[in-house]
Amino acid sequence: MSEALPLGATIGILGGGQLGRMLSLAAARLGFKTHIYCPDRHSPAFEVTPHKTLAAYDDLGALAAFAEMVDVVTYEFENVPAGTAEYLAALKPLRPGARALSISQDRLAEKAFIGGLGIPVAPHRAIRDAGDLTAAMLALGAPAVLKTTRLGYDGKGQRKVTSLDDATAAFGELAPHPLVLEAFVPFVREISVIVARGVDGTTAAFDPAENVHRDGILFTSTVPAGISADTAAEALRHATQIATALGYVGVLGVEFFMLADGHVLVNEIAPRVHNSGHWTEAVCITDQFEQHIRAISGWPLGDPRRLAGVVMENLIGDEIGAIPDALGHSIRPHAYGKAESRPGRKMGHLNRVALDSPQK
């Protein structure tokens, strides 16, 4: 494997939040150095490496110096500006690549791409003006969900609408335009698949997780999910197909809605390690962070099998106070080292390991 990054090489990571931090910890276990690039001086990832750049994402001088110091560039968030991605990709390998970024940054492009693969997505329409909105509400019916096409996360940038008046008000409030109106999907479960694809095109997926959200933010991920083997196989097949079609390198998160008939449709994808994959660090031979680092380094992918069942629970805002006093048996905690707890802010997570669950 001549493309493999050697031990001691430096991995550049755009973004200094908890995902960048956990990627950096995983890279260290594999013998790599990491360099974190982030404009926020309080970035928790700055605490786990001596190599950092504190600069804006559009600071070309800082980006050039950063590229000079690293051997490969990755990122912890999908909203890396297109110009930044293109600039860096011209200097060092950018993994996942610019195409995965541009598609996942735009809900319309993402749905078009996935739908074009023959993989179901929610019925939807692009909304550029009031005429679009009226036609779309007629076509899709109520309730529906009006969303920004860009920069949404954790339930931000979207509103459930139940009438045209409602939708018109939301259209005036949500930004940036254009928006997308999605038919409300009567899902019975939310699941996700974390799939990895290596430089050599091999793929490896973790078991599907069943996700529960609270206030638009992921609350728990449970593995094994309460789904049939057929549903699991369908979700794994879709996720792998998307990674392959993108020519993807790294770990990709794919969120699904499961319908009453057991079939799934893709809600959205994230070209990075994913909150709903945090359970892997407690029970898998290779966790999602190590898997991502292996993939972008041109290393062979690791073994994604799990050794036990698990429930991952996010700690939001002051819930971080559950650490350490409420740490009962069979819990593996992870705190992100954020100095300040704010409502809605992801501060850490707990993995509750279930030893009586079958291995897979």
Place this chain on the structure above:
Amino acid sequence: MSEALPLGATIGILGGGQLGRMLSLAAARLGFKTHIYCPDRHSPAFEVTPHKTLAAYDDLGALAAFAEMVDVVTYEFENVPAGTAEYLAALKPLRPGARALSISQDRLAEKAFIGGLGIPVAPHRAIRDAGDLTAAMLALGAPAVLKTTRLGYDGKGQRKVTSLDDATAAFGELAPHPLVLEAFVPFVREISVIVARGVDGTTAAFDPAENVHRDGILFTSTVPAGISADTAAEALRHATQIATALGYVGVLGVEFFMLADGHVLVNEIAPRVHNSGHWTEAVCITDQFEQHIRAISGWPLGDPRRLAGVVMENLIGDEIGAIPDALGHSIRPHAYGKAESRPGRKMGHLNRVALDSPQK
């Protein structure tokens, strides 16, 4: 638990080798900062935190400044100078404490302490001069093992001797004096137990590992060990008794010789995380590094149960080249980020996970 160190506190670590590095990574997962103190500018642990002190262990000014910046002090090696330990312990909690250090730094004191608890150790004699040596060879018989009492590691500072002439020659070559002559123990297996004790006196032990050495250096640790439940219980009981008798706080490694009758005697103890506990990171709910950080932070101890069987294999010198190309399935690798590979130098390890082994 009012003594618990809060999230965001800083853990000071003496020693910047792979054990300090792995402790730092575990501390980060728990939301702590770490500060590494080491005189070697190429310390691999310097790569996983921005906080470091590059200074000699007897530099009182540097030690005072270090103590000022941290909330608790621990170490990755048992040969912390007594003066350093005392100086730091007067400024900040030193865990494990100075007593564990002073006892484990001296083979004679260690054997006296353990023997005094009624726990078997190898028959041995202190050797201060030629007269001691003659008497001891007569009393213990040949073969025997002549060892330094201080500063031995990885088979260094010891020689197997088969005659008085042999022993006399070794006496002249081994330093520093005094030495200790140990009867050769006809062991059938080497096992070890990693036990933790919290600030509140609770204890938790990992399953015994079976160890194989090569050229005096640990080669593999296998769990479950090929020993009976009675032998395992005896080893766990002894290890726990030692930790409790020392008033110990942290993770303690206890190495045993198992005799043909299934009983064990203590070979030596190490007041730190231990190479023969590296398997825990691949298969345990809480690994030895997190367990040590929890203990010294006054946190509740974690769950030491394992989710699968495992064989840990050290990568010595150029064997590190097995990463990444030889990474087969079900292997979890760990590379220590050392810039230079030298013969006999521990460069990393592999954990081969055995999913078909029962959980415990």
